[in-house]
Amino acid sequence: xxxxxxxxxxxxxxxxxxxxxxxxxxxxxxxxxxxxxxxxxxxxxxxxxxxxxxxxxxxxxxxxxxxxxxxxxxxxxxxxxxxxxxxxxxxxxxxxxxxxxxxxxxxxxxxxxxxxxxxxxxxxxxxxxxxxxxxxxxxxxxxxxxxxxxxxxxxxxxxxxxxxxxxxxxxxxxxxxxxxxxxxxxxxxxxxxxxxxxxxxxxxxxxxxxxxxxxxxxxxxxxxxxxxxxxxxxxxxxxxxxxxxxxxxxxxxxxxxxxxxxxxxxxxxxxxxxxxxxxxxxxxxxxxxxxxxxxxxxxxxxxxxxxxxxxxxxxxxxxxxx
Amino acid sequence: xxxxxxxxxxxxxxxxxxxxxxxxxxxxxxxxxxxxxxxxxxxxxxxxxxxxxxxxxxxxxxxxxxxxxxxxxxxxxxxxxxxxxxxxxxxxxxxxxxxxxxxxxxxxxxxxxxxxxxxxxxxxxxxxxxxxxxxxxxxxxxxxxxxxxxxxxxxxxxxxxxxxxxxxxxxxxxxxxxxxxxxxxxxxxxxxxxxxxxxxxxxxxxxxxxxxxxxxxxxxxxxxxxxxxxxxxxxxxxxxxxxxxxxxxxxxxxxxxxxxxxxxxxxxxxxxxxxxxxxxxxxxxxxxxxx
Numbered sequence: 001x002x003x004x005x006x007x008x009x010x011x012x013x014x015x016x017x018x019x020x021x022x023x024x025x026x027x028x029x030x031x032x033x034x035x036x037x038x039x040x041x042x043x044x045x046x047x048x049x050x051x052x053x054x055x056x057x058x059x060x061x062x063x064x065x066x067x068x069x070x071x072x073x074x075x076x077x078x079x080x081x082x083x084x085x086x087x088x089x090x091x092x093x094x095x096x097x098x099x100x101x102x103x104x105x106x107x108x109x110x111x112x113x114x115x116x117x118x119x120x121x122x123x124x125x126x127x128x129x130x131x132x133x134x135x136x137x138x139x140x141x142x143x144x145x146x147x148x149x150x151x152x153x154x155x156x157x158x159x160x161x162x163x164x165x166x167x168x169x170x171x172x173x174x175x176x177x178x179x180x181x182x183x184x185x186x187x188x189x190x191x192x193x194x195x196x197x198x199x200x201x202x203x204x205x206x207x208x209x210x211x212x213x214x215x216x217x218x219x220x221x222x223x224x225x226x227x228x229x230x231x232x233x234x235x236x237x238x239x240x241x242x243x244x245x246x247x248x249x250x251x252x253x254x255x256x257x258x259x260x261x262x263x264x265x266x267x268x269x270x271x272x273x274x275x276x277x278x279x280x281x282x283x284x285x286x287x288x289x290x291x292x293x294x295x296x297x298x299x300x301x302x303x304x305x306x307x308x309x310x311x312x313x314x315x316x317x318x319x320x321x322x
Numbered sequence: 323x324x325x326x327x328x329x330x331x332x333x334x335x336x337x338x339x340x341x342x343x344x345x346x347x348x349x350x351x352x353x354x355x356x357x358x359x360x361x362x363x364x365x366x367x368x369x370x371x372x373x374x375x376x377x378x379x380x381x382x383x384x385x386x387x388x389x390x391x392x393x394x395x396x397x398x399x400x401x402x403x404x405x406x407x408x409x410x411x412x413x414x415x416x417x418x419x420x421x422x423x424x425x426x427x428x429x430x431x432x433x434x435x436x437x438x439x440x441x442x443x444x445x446x447x448x449x450x451x452x453x454x455x456x457x458x459x460x461x462x463x464x465x466x467x468x469x470x471x472x473x474x475x476x477x478x479x480x481x482x483x484x485x486x487x488x489x490x491x492x493x494x495x496x497x498x499x500x501x502x503x504x505x506x507x508x509x510x511x512x513x514x515x516x517x518x519x520x521x522x523x524x525x526x527x528x529x530x531x532x533x534x535x536x537x538x539x540x541x542x543x544x545x546x547x548x549x550x551x552x553x554x555x556x557x558x559x560x561x562x563x564x565x566x567x568x569x570x571x572x573x574x575x576x577x578x579x580x581x582x583x584x585x586x587x588x589x590x591x592x593x594x595x596x597x598x599x600x601x602x603x604x605x606x607x608x609x610x611x612x613x
Contacts, residue, residue, distance in 0.1 A: 005442060005485060032509050033431070037422025040415050040480065041434045047477040048441050051452035058455050072459045123347050126340035141348050147582040148355055149538035151559040152575040156358035158563050159572075165370045166357070184564070201351070250443065258447030261540060265563055276447055283451055283545075296451050303445060311439045315432075 005251075006206055007243040007313040052300075059083055059293035070289045083290035084297070098278060098295075105274040108188070109256045112195035116203045116252055117245070119196070124207035129216075142208065145201040154265045157194060158184065161266070186269030194266040195256055203252045210244025243313060250310045257299050275299055359579065362572035369569055379573040388573050393550065394558065398577065401554035403468065405537040408475040413529050415476065416483025417521065421513060423484070424491045442481040449478060450545040457546065466548035474542040479535060483528035490524040491517070523596045527609050530589030534582045 057072040060079035073079055091099045127138045145153065160166050161183035168181060183190050214237065222232040260276030273281075275295055283292035329335055358369075362380070366373030376382060381389045388394045419438075423431045441449070453474045457466055464470060494517065502512040540556040547553045553561070555578050562571055593609050 005439070005481075032513070033422045033425030035422065036418045037426055037431060037434065040419025040422065040484065041430075041437075043415060043477065043480065044434065044437045044441065047453065047473055048437060048449070051449070051456045054456045054459060055452045058459060070455075070459060072455075119347060122340055123344045126337060126344050130337045130340060131344075138344065138348075141352065144583075145351055145355075147534045147538065147586050148579055149540070149556050149559070149575065149582070151538075151540055151556040151563070152358065152579060153355055155559050155563050155571065155575055156354035159358055159361065159369045160354055162370055164368075197351070254443050254445050258445030258541070260447065261560060265560065268564060279447060279451060283454065289455070292451060293455065296448050299445060300448055303443075307440055307443050310443055311436050314439055315436065 005314060006210055006247050055293050055296055059290055059297055061290065063287055063290060069286065084294045087291055087294040087298075101273050101278050102275055102298075104188075104272070105257065105276075108192055108195060108274060109253055112192050112199065112256060113249055113253050115192070115196045116200045117249060119200055120203040120207050120248070121245070124204050124211050128208050128211040129214075139208065142201065142204055146205070150198055151261070151265075153198060154194065154262065157197065158265055161190065184266060184268070186267050186271040188272055190266050191263050191272045194262045195259065198259075198262055199252045199256055202255070203248045206248040206251055207241075207244060210248070211241055214240055247310060247313060250306050254303050254306065257303055355579070358572050359576040362569050362576045364569045367568055369567070369572060379568065379570040380577075383570070386568050386570050388570055388577065391570060394570060394574050396551060397553060397555045397558040398574065400468075400552055401537050401556070401578065402581070404471055404475060404539075404543060404554060405533045407468070407472045408479060408536045409529050409533045411472060412476045412479050412532050413483050413525060416480050416528065417487050417525055419480070420484045420487035420491060421517070424488055438481045438484050441477065442485075446478060446541040450474060450542045453477075453542070454545045466546055467552045470546040470548075471543050471552065474546050475536050475539060478539075478542055479532045482532050482535070483525070486528040486531075487521055487524050490521055494520055523593050526589060526593050526596060530585055530593075533589075534586050537578060537582055537585075 054072065056076075056079075057074050058070050060076075060081060060083070061073040062071045062080060062082070063069070087098065089095065090097050091102060123142070127135060127142060131138050162168075163182060163184075165183075167183065171181070218240070219232055219236050222236045223229075227235065258276050258279075260274060260280040263272050263274055263277055264280075275298070279292050279295045279299075282288040282295070361369050361372070363375050363377065364373055365376040365378060379387050381387055384390055388398065419434075423435055453470070454466075456462070457464075457470050498516050498520075499509075499512040502516045503509065507515065537554075538556065540560065543554050544557045544560065547557060555574055559571060559575055590609050
């Protein structure tokens with residue numbers, strides 16, 4: 001995570017405008033820039049843009065009637081829309097086998113993101129602005145989950161939530177419940193909490209980076225001019241931090257849209273499967289690879305708008321872009 | 323009561339509530355992992371009840387310990403191999419891309435920049451499935467396995483070095499290389515002898531971040547692994563976590579955790595040492611690219 005991947009917080013009005021660095025082109029060696037950038041650009045075209053076309057060719061391609069293998073069609077003129085239509089007609093209605101998982105994805109991702117923001121904002125605010133000499137230590141501990149494998153963190157919860165795990169032991173000691181709850185078999189709440197646990201660090205860190213850069217003098221000014229704590233927060237701090245809040249919600253939501261492993265590990269039941277599970281379950285099944293491609297396309301279309309918004313908001317604040 | 327309102331209105335009161343929330347969060351966030359790591363030292367088979375300390379699951383058990391179980395060892399080495407190879411390919415590519423885009427004005431470099439940012443926010447599953455379809459549907463000189471995994475990981479991680487190094491370049495500005503050129507350096511040698519040394523801390527930081535991120539990766543490495551010989555640790559955990567594993571799985575995960583933390587700690591020390599030499603104050607925050 002890096003501050004360069006975030007939209008800029010507004011500048012304090014007193015601070016002089018940063019000198020523009022884009023006035024002149026670097027002198028000499030007009031070819032040097034393109035030459036150095038070429039391998040990277042070629043790599044992105046080859047392994048990032050071209051694969052998306054292959055997805056299209058598979059989705060709008062055909063299926064071998066005997067071997068059920070995929071026959072990609074490279075020429076857009078010959079594309080058939082049988083597979084996407086099959087997927088679309090099976091979302092709602094009597095054949096709506098895909099609808100529940102899609103709806104569930106929306107509900108899970110929305111709920112988990114709201115919970116993430118509820119947890120992340122106060123913590124990022126505290127560590128960035130109020131923690132004083134503890135800041136370095138707290139920041140290190142907030143960053144630590146980044147470098148702990150997601151699978152290890154889920155494994156930790158599989159252990160805790162197992163039938164004879166610590167969670168059930170703690171509950172039964174209290175005597176409130178018998179303590180034999182099967183947490184790991186198809187409980188939506190466990191999957192949502194797993195998503196929150198997994199992704200909240202990815203929200204705290206960008207929020208921290210954004211809140212750390214807010215100009216303090218504006219907030220102090222609001223308090224000096226008679227605003228109480230809440231109106232200073234609501235009318236000054238919150239509006240200034242909104243771009244960063246939106247960016248960090250996107251940075252958490254988007255990866256969640258493709259998540260299938262959290263549901264697999266913490267529930268494993270079809271009753272909690274998300275669109276990621278639909279992709280994962282069909283992509284290697286003979287004859288259904290095209291469907292997996294169609295779901296990939298669907299998620300891509302849904303996330304396109306937020307992604308473009310994100311790219312624009314970051315590019316705009318990056319003065320170096322021509 | 324009046325003391326309570328006085329406390330409430332005291333502008334210098336300590337933010338105890340927020341501090342408590344932060345501490346509770348950190349415990350919730352880190353304790354489960356520490357408990358899982360602790361159970362890798364369990365003497366018995368259980369991952370939920372403590373039966374005494376032993377190194378059985380690391381070394382002692384002649385069949386199922388990490389040291390003696392070939393499948394776990396393979397996973398461990400595959401993870402480290404992918405980490406090293408991806409970092410070696412990704413960093414030069416990303417640094418060159420950053421310098422190139424920094425010097426190049428126009429429509430192509432700005433769309434290349436958008437592409438980079440898109441690759442950063444695209445859900446990983448989508449990229450992994452797309453690359454899987456490429457490798458299974460297009461005749462390529464390589465198949466699923468280490469090569470495919472490295473290609474996928476480099477594509478997914480390229481934005482790290484490119485964006486971190488570009489952010490550093492923006493703070494350096496053009497004056498120094500112009501001065502170097504005024505003193506007779508060619509454009510290329512100005513890059514090599516003036517700009518590149520100034521970029522070393524940013525390059526070290528992004529190399530560490532890429533390495534630590536790659537050894538934790540799951541989605542790309544799973545789809546692009548050909549068979550069980552190229553399945554790294556994270557995939558091993560995913561495959562066995564729900565199928566009655568032994569604490570050896572916890573031991574494997576703990577070793578990965580230690581490897582990542584060690585890489586980050588050493589990288590940070592190197593970064594700080596480099597920063598001291600160039601006279602800049604470096605913090606853990608700037609190391610992770612926060613400022």
